[in-house]
Amino acid sequence: MSNKVLISPSILSADFAALGQAVRDIDAAGADMIHIDVMDGHYVPNLTIGPAVVKALRPHTNKPFDVHLMISPTDILVPMFIEAGADYITVHPDAGPHLHRTLQSIRAAGVKAGIVLNPGAPVEQVDPVIDLCDQIMIMSVNPGFGGQSFIDSQIEKIAAVRAKIDAHVAKGGQDILLQVDGGVNPVTAKACIAAGATALVAGSAVFKGAGTYAENISALRGDDASEPAKGKAA
Numbered sequence: 001m002s003n004k005v006l007i008s009p010s011i012l013s014a015d016f017a018a019l020g021q022a023v024r025d026i027d028a029a030g031a032d033m034i035h036i037d038v039m040d041g042h043y044v045p046n047l048t049i050g051p052a053v054v055k056a057l058r059p060h061t062n063k064p065f066d067v068h069l070m071i072s073p074t075d076i077l078v079p080m081f082i083e084a085g086a087d088y089i090t091v092h093p094d095a096g097p098h099l100h101r102t103l104q105s106i107r108a109a110g111v112k113a114g115i116v117l118n119p120g121a122p123v124e125q126v127d128p129v130i131d132l133c134d135q136i137m138i139m140s141v142n143p144g145f146g147g148q149s150f151i152d153s154q155i156e157k158i159a160a161v162r163a164k165i166d167a168h169v170a171k172g173g174q175d176i177l178l179q180v181d182g183g184v185n186p187v188t189a190k191a192c193i194a195a196g197a198t199a200l201v202a203g204s205a206v207f208k209g210a211g212t213y214a215e216n217i218s219a220l221r222g223d224d225a226s227e228p229a230k231g232k233a234a
Contacts, residue, residue, distance in 0.1 A: 005189075006199040007217045008033035008066045008179070011057075012048060013147075013203030019053070023060040026206065029213035033066040033088070035181070035201045038081070043072035043095055044144035051080040058085035066135075066201075068116065068181070070143050071095060075102055082109045090114035090137050090179075093125050103132035114177070118143060119151050123160045130168050133176050135199070136161055140192075141182030147204050150183030155195050162196025186219040193222065 009031050014022035023034055036054060041047040054065065064087035071077060072095040081089060089106050093099045093115055106113035114135030117125060119142055126136060138158050141148035158180060165176045180192045181201035189200055206216045 004032075005193055005197070005221050006032040006177070006179075007206075007220055008035040008199055008201045009206040009213075009217070010035040010037055010181075010201050010203035012037045013207040019057060020060045022207070023057055026213055026217075027061040027063050030217045031063060031206075031213075033064045033199070034061060035066045035068065035203075036086075038067060038069050038071055039144065040071040043092070044070045046144045051077070051084040054081060054084035054086065064088060066090075066179075068137065068201075069095070073097075075105070078102065078106060079109070082106070082111050086111055088112045088114060088135055090116050090135055092116045092118065092143075093121070093129075100129055100132065103129055107132060107134075114179075116143075116181075117157065117161070119154060123157055123164065126161060126164055130164065130176070131173060134174070135177040135179055136165070137179040137181055137201075138197075139182050140180055140184070140188070143182075148183055150185075150188040154180070154182075155191050158192055158195035158197055165196075184220065186222060189220045190222050 009026045037048055039046040039048040065085055066088045067081050067086040068090050074091050074096040089111055091102055096102050103113040112134035114133055116137040118139050138154055140150050140154040169175055177199045178197050179199035180197045184200050184202040185205040200220055202220055
């Protein structure tokens, strides 16, 4: 795996009439992961992709599927997304009654598990389950829609979670991807990377121009692209 900061383009910003082609295009353009936003119209005010679509997209790339579940309840649908081909599944701590058990079940199936911190969530939500996390995602917008503006206060949260991950690793714990999702563009990406992010989700910043995906992905990595990123995607 490359030492570059990992870029996980969100297909929420792709042409839904040609998702297979969009996935192939961002794969060829250098995407490290494929970010799939799953919304249920209940936990968030939008409705997007289900497991059948994830399964249909799986043959189009070998890159890891980074599935972000914005659904409640979570547990009933987790097995369906695992069967559909998810490589990472991230869940919101408030979207189910037993977060620890949810993460256990994801990892028991051989899939990498993660949690998501919404903009209003405290960093302490990480503490009881950090040993079960392969990824921690910081939402730098409120979940539910693409194209929102970056919430600057989340930079401090990224740095705080970076410190928690570093302390966890120093004690012999597993390394953890620190991902940022929402309003990521070449300017905000630099701030996220400086604060300790090792993976970035971007939708409109990647898909803003047909034929420019490789340049867009490179711009998101910025000058820090040559620095080693902690917690690589498998």
